[in-house]
Amino acid sequence: MIEIRPDFLAGTAPAKAACTGCSSSEPLGFDFEYAYQPIANVRTRTIYAHEALIRGPQGEPAPTVLSQVNDINRYPFDQACRVKAVRTAAALGMQELLSINFLPNAVYRPEACIQSTFQAAREYGFPIDRIIFEVTEGERVQDRPHLVDIFKAYRRFGFKTAIDDFGAGYAGLNLLAEYQPDIVKIDMDLVRGIDGQPPRQAIVKGIVQICRELNIRVLAEGIETPQERDFLANCGIELMQGYLFCKPAFRALGKIDPAAWP
Numbered sequence: 001m002i003e004i005r006p007d008f009l010a011g012t013a014p015a016k017a018a019c020t021g022c023s024s025s026e027p028l029g030f031d032f033e034y035a036y037q038p039i040a041n042v043r044t045r046t047i048y049a050h051e052a053l054i055r056g057p058q059g060e061p062a063p064t065v066l067s068q069v070n071d072i073n074r075y076p077f078d079q080a081c082r083v084k085a086v087r088t089a090a091a092l093g094m095q096e097l098l099s100i101n102f103l104p105n106a107v108y109r110p111e112a113c114i115q116s117t118f119q120a121a122r123e124y125g126f127p128i129d130r131i132i133f134e135v136t137e138g139e140r141v142q143d144r145p146h147l148v149d150i151f152k153a154y155r156r157f158g159f160k161t162a163i164d165d166f167g168a169g170y171a172g173l174n175l176l177a178e179y180q181p182d183i184v185k186i187d188m189d190l191v192r193g194i195d196g197q198p199p200r201q202a203i204v205k206g207i208v209q210i211c212r213e214l215n216i217r218v219l220a221e222g223i224e225t226p227q228e229r230d231f232l233a234n235c236g237i238e239l240m241q242g243y244l245f246c247k248p249a250f251r252a253l254g255k256i257d258p259a260a261w262p
Contacts, residue, residue, distance in 0.1 A: 028076045031057045032065045034088050035248035038256055039099070039219065042229065043238045045261050049097035049132060050253060051241065052085040059250045069103075078106035079113070083120040086131070090124035092253050099132040099162065104146065110153035132183065134162035148179045155182075162219070167207065180214045183239070188222025191242075195227040208235050226262075233262055 036050040054062045069077050082100055089098045107113045121128050133154050135147065151161050162183035163175065167190050176184070186207060194200045204220075211218045220232045223242030232240065246254035 028073055028080055030065070030068050032081075032084075033057055033059070033251055034085060035059070035250045036089070036092070036094075036253050037241060037248040038096075038246050038254045039239055039241045040245045040256055040260070041238050042233050042240055042262055047096050047256060048239055049099050050089070050094060051099040051134075052081075052089070052101070053248050054081070054101075055248075055250060074103060074106045075108075075113075078103045079116045082117045086117065086120040086126050087124050088251070090126045094126075094253060097130045097132055097160070098126070099134055101164070102133050102135060104135055104150055107146075107150050110150045110157075114154070114157060128158045129160075132160040132162050134164045134183070134185065136164045144175065144178070147175075151179050151181065165221075167203065173210075176210070176214070180216055183217045183219050184211050185219045185221050185241075186237075188242070191220050191222045191228055191232070192224075193228070195225075195231040201231070204232070205235055208237060212236070229260075230262060 033055050035053045035055045037053055038047045039049040039051060040046075041048040054065050056064045082102070085098060085100045117131070118128070120126070121131070133151075135151075154161055160183070161181040162185055163181050164185045165187040166172075166176075166184045168187035184207070186204060190200050190204055194204060208218050217239060218237050219239035219241060220228075220237050221241050223229050223232070223240045223244045225244060228242075229240060229244060245256050245260045248254065
């Protein structure tokens with residue numbers, strides 16, 4: 001069990017070198033930017049959150065940046081991502097929640113590795129209760145119990161948590177049995193054309209029912225058509241994300257197309 005001191009919860013604890021990984025990291029060596037894609041609440045017709053999506057310095061696709069991440073620079077990259085996402089969100093005047101992807105294999109001790117996030121939130125005036133940390137369920141996490149510990153610590157720190165691409169990875173329901181995040185994001189491959197695919201419909205309905213019983217909000221990704229939107233809304237899913245609503249906006253906050261609302 002991780003002991004969380006009150007000063008960590010308040011974000012006032014001084015940063016400390018808690019482990020070899022944290023103290024021996026090298027400079028990042030490359031630059032990156034963010035595009036922000038809104039997450040829509042189709043029931044209230046409002047923007048619930050914005051997901052920070054990695055891009056190259058000139059808006060290049062994420063793989064051009066992620067291909068440069070390796071075992072040596074993974075930790076500084078993960079730390080730089082958190083700080084830049086918070087700084088940019090604050091500079092853009094974001095009032096909604098901010099969703100940040102993190103690399104669990106770059107987190108050595110949650111209470112130490114979170115310090116840069118606390119410092120950025122304090123410096124740029126972005127409340128930590130408006131930050132969601134999400135991890136891709138399909139990522140090859142080296143130590144699943146460690147990921148669960150990270151999630152539990154982040155929740156105790158005051159952050160929200162999400163599992164991304166649910167249904168696409170190797171962990172699936174086993175991960176959900178060990179930890180219940182605030183949000184489960186259904187993988188876009190399950191969403192694509194769901195209005196005409198009975199097997200996908202059955203799977204998504206099952207996920208919605210499980211999450212309802214576990215008090216987890218469901219978010220559907222990759223919405224591209226009104227038919228997909230309407231079927232998912234009829235399943236009880238309120239949170240949606242995809243090109244139907246807005247494409248990622250480079251170094252800006254995307255706005256929902258009024259025609260996208262049901």
